[in-house]
Structure formats: structure tokens, C-alpha cells
Amino acid sequence: MQARRGTGIETFAKRCKMTPDAIQGRTSRMTRDIGTDHTHGGAEKPTLRTVAQATGFSVATVSRALADDPRIAARTRAIVAEAAKRLGYIPDRAARRLRTGRTQVITLLLNTEHEFLGFTHEFLSGITERLRGTGYSVTVVPDDPGEDRLTPVRTILRNNLADGLLFTRTECFDPRVRMLMEAGLPFVSHGRTEFTMPHPYVDFDNEAFARQAVARLVEQGRDRLSMILPDDKFTFCQHLRYGFVSAAREAGVAHEVLEGVTLDSDREEISCALNACLRRPERPNGFVCVGEVTALMTMAAMTDAGLTPGIEADIVAKRASPIFDNIRPRIETVYEDLRATGRAMAEMLLRRIDGEPAEGLHVLFEPGRCG
Template sequence: MTPSETLPKPKKSRDRIVSPGAVTKADEVSASAGSGQARPTLKTIAFMTGLGVTTVSKALKDAPDISDATKKRIRLVADQVGYRPNRAGVRLRTGKTNVISLILNTEEEILGLSSQMIGGISDALAGTSYHLVVTPYSFKSDPMAPVRYVVETGSADGVILSRIEPDDQRVQYLRDHKMPFVTHGQTDMGITHAFHDYDNTAFARDAVEKLHKLGRKRLALLGPPSRLTYAQHMRAGFLEAINKYDLHEVPLSNVTIESGIEQIAASICEFVSGPQAPDGLICGSGSAGIAAAIGLEQAGLELRREIDVISKQSSFDMLKWFRPGLHVISEDFREAGQDLTKKLLALLDGKDPATLQTLAYGGADRS
């Protein structure tokens, strides 16, 4: 035990025997903490452990002069009473909020960012002093609004952005206001910033190569909205590969992967029923792959017979179970969330954003 952990002299009442139903002071503290009548504080933990407030504070900050046993004991009590640092107090003392803001579109496809990435961010924040706050916005609202809110209110120490465009004004705004940020995707505006991106060029290139090996000649791409950077990367890989293998593109221009399952299914059904039907289809998201499979079945086509479909899928193998006839290439959104968070924490520690850039790709699945 170190000098700062010196225990006070035991109080006679601490280990006294109480009759059934009797309420001790510690019970009152614990009960009031759990009922919402009083927020547990450092003094609460100090009283319940018999340690000093300074020792409790240092232990919760993982100070080196506090023994591991004492830290474990204090953290256990803190968890039991539901102790959380007062963010307003932390901010006054340090100028930090200990909050990471994920600015998330409320209509993000369910098989992509919204669930898997949040899980990855939470994984990376576990054991740190930071908490995740999701700052939502809709397609119909101004995408700059949540960014301005976070910056103007100082409600977060750093920001994670998705749905990146080549000339993304959110990136310009965050840089101008010196707010640390990372992006899930790349820009093309001459600004060096931290990012994690999936290699959509390689995805499309490998998908075309796979369809070529399967003997397919007439290919269509169901990709993201063209304003997004990764849509341009995906299309570049698609065109590169069909030119390489002397294949033919059948344009599919009335829907994107964000059009909704019913609309995509109806469009694919009509598309493959026409005289210029493709014999190979590439889908840029898992939900689009599901919708395409439904549309093909509505048109009376059988996967891997009249047509082959290669779809991107997220971290779990849902498509394999939904329709075994689909070919898949995986994108790990959970890993992306973890990496984005690690990069943002590194930025907050002063790392150079030029060293915090990742282009991830695991290659085509063998199916």
C-alpha cells in the first residue's frame, strides 16, 4: 500500500451487526444513488470504501501510485453505485468533454453503418474515458447542421463522419474550426485528414473478374448515389475491369443502393425482363443484394443459372443464409468503426493525420 492509500482508523460502526430490515448510512447512499434522488459522487465512493476522496479520484484516473487491488476495489464500488464523472466538472477542469460524436444519417442502410459500425466504435472506446454520442440527421435536413451544432456547442472532443463527398464542406468546416475528425471515406479537395475507407475500386474490379470467369458478358452495376466519393471509386473499378476483359455494360440508372428494397426489387424485375437484360449484376451493399435477389425471383430467374449476382455484404454472413446462390465480397463495418475510433483517439493525442489513413480490403470471397 502506498502512502496516498493510507486508510482511516476503522469506525466501530462499519462492521456492526444490524437487525433485519435496518437501513445503514451506506444503504441510504446506495439507495439514493440508484433512485435518482442523488447522483453518486467521489464522496459516495470514499464513504463506502473508507478511503479518502483524493485516493478515490486518483484510482479512477488509474494513477500509478495507487495499487491495483485498491483500484479494483474502488472501480467495483463505482460500478455498483452507478458512478459517472460529472461531464460539466470534467470540462471545467480539463477543457474536454470526453465525448466522441458520430454524425449519422438516420436512414443509413441497416446492413451497413448503423449497427456494425457503432458496435466497432463502442469496442474501441471500452476502457477509455470517452463516450459515444450519436448526432443524427435525415436525408431531408442540412448535413451541415449537426456538424455546426457539435462545434458551436463544444459538445464533443472529436467527430466521426460518414457519407463522404469528393468536395465535402463538412470536412472544410471542421478543419477551419480545428475540430479533430476522421472520415469513413475519402475526399478529393486537397485537405490531408485521417480516414478509414474500403477499397471500392478493388471490390468492383474483383467482382467483374469473378463474373468474367463465370462466363458472363453483359454486366450491370447497382451502386451508391453518384455524389458520394465511394460511388466514383466503385464505378472506376467496374469500368476498368469490363474494358480489360472486353465485356459490355448494361446501364442501370433509375435506382441506387439507397432506393429502398421494394423500389430496387421492382426495378430489377423490370430490368431483367427486358430485351437488354444483363447476365451479371454487381450490388454495392447487402440490402441491395437482398432486393436484387427478390426482383430476380419475381422475374422468374434463378441465381447461378440465368444470371450471377455478386453483392457486397457487411461483417456477418446474412446473405449466404438468405440466398446461397448469391456471391459475396465482404466489407467489415465493425472493424471500420474500431479503426476510425483508434485514429480519432490518436488525433486527440496529437498524431499527424497524414499517418492515420487506411484503405482496407480483404479480397473477394471464394464462393
């Protein structure tokens, strides 16, 4: 693979003689070059032009060479790569974005109400971890409760603000999923939907968690189980409910889902429901809790009712934070690794952006007992 036209240096020499047919545009550009050369010596931000001038190749060639385009001679690519590195060239994101339409940004829709403790931190850390080194950056867009969930998505689509989207708290027929599929913007949801067309998702096997929790409580001789469930509109709640109810039914134990409570956030309501249920003569002796706050509320309600967790009733809880190592009495917990979830979602999104089909792209994390 010998360069036919001669090396960059030769080409440069030739160019310096200035070809006869100097077109207007070219002239003006050359004029400007001289102007640029006049400026102070050191700190100009290196651009493609800088590298082009240093190597003697044209801007176009340099651009292609840096993209490892096979149409550029291997030797040229090497020379350009070396020069770019030496000069500290870094492609300008704005220019590239303007030209290509790709933003090099992925956006996370962040619920701004109460979180499952530690969720946001771990999740975001996982995402940034995976994105490190790729040119992508994460932007966070609020998914405010009470606001239409589609508005941020619409804004992102209209203004072309991201190459891909991540979001949580997925609903069974999540309108965001529908809109994104129609628009063709890559995305990964935390949680499944019930649309027939497949889309990428990462989920925790909440059904399995609920089943395990029931099994564990039954093992410990508990036979009146209760579960506090967030709003049913989220898919994961339906999985929890299904796992809980069917496992309890199979085990032949009494069970109930505490109704009338919505999300982890409506603390007052949950407290009332808990207190009421603990005062019933046939009160539950086993609780399945979905988040740490719910679990702590259950413990507090028991304590306030003069009962001791582990004696009159057992609790199994899902957790995403480390606090349960320090809660006394100890209760059994299952850890959902949200850092790994964030990593996996970012990974999938990158693949999807790279054009991989949606079909195979999903992960279901199995619960591993801990604590």
C-alpha cells in the same frame, strides 16, 4: 526520492492546528467541512476532497498525483493512488469537463434513413468495443436525410458537445470535412474525400471490390455486366463506378451502370429499372451489387422474370450482414467488416484527439471474398 516536507500524515497533523493566518475563504471552507462531517456516516460520493482528507494531502496534490504528475513525489503518488482506489474515487466528468473544456465524448453522425443491413449495429458495436476502458463515451446524433448535413456539426462545434466526430457517407468535397478542419475538431470519416489537405479516414477499397467482382463474373463467362449504383455524390460510389467500368473495359466485356437510381432506399425505382433491364433482348448476364437489399432485389427481379440466379445471370454482392449464408440460390458475396471499421475509426479518432498528426492516419480495408 525522499519526500522533503514529510509524509501526508505529518502534514495533516500540522494542518489540524490551524495556521494563524486563517483567511476568510479558508475559514468558511473549514466550517463547511465540519458540517459535512456531521452528516450520516456512509454513502457520500467520494471526491477529490474525500481523498485529500483521507491522505492528509491537499486537493491540488491529490489531483496531480492521480494524473501521475512527475512533480509529485513518487511515494505520494502511490499513497494517493491507493487511497483513491480504496475509497472508490471516480473523477466527476461534469467538473472535469467544465474545467478543461474536454468532454470525454465522441459523437457519431448517424444517417437515419435506410441502412445497408446491419451497418449501424456492427459499426456501433465496433466503436464501443474500442472505446471500452478509455473514459470516452459515444453519443449518436442524427444526420437526417433532407436536413442540412452541416447543422449537426455546427451544433456540436458551437456547444462543444464532443472531443471528436465520426461520420459516414462521405462526399467528395464533403462540407463537414471542410468545416471540421477549419474548426480544428478531430474527426475520422468513413470514406475518402478529394480535398488536398489530408485528413484521417477509414475506407473499404470499393474500387478493388468492383474489379474483383467483374473479374469473377468474367471468369464465369459473363460478358454483359450491369451495376446498380447509389448516388454519385458519395465518394465510394465513384470508386465503385471507376473500378467497375475500368475492369470491364480492360476485360473487353459489355457493361453498363444502371442510371436513374439514387440510394439503396429508393426501392421502387430500383425495381423498375431492374425489371426494364431484364426484359431487354440483350439483357445483362452479370450483376455487381453494392448492398444486400440491391442484391435481393436483383434476385427477386430475376425470379419474377422467370430467370434463375446462377443460370441466366450471376450476381456478386457486397454485404455487411450474415443473411447471405441463408439465401438460396447462393450467390457470391464480399464481406465488408463494419465492426472492424468502427474499431479502426474509433482508434484513429483517439489518436487524433491525443494530438497525433493527421498525415499517416488512414486505413483502407481490402475486400476478402467469402461465402
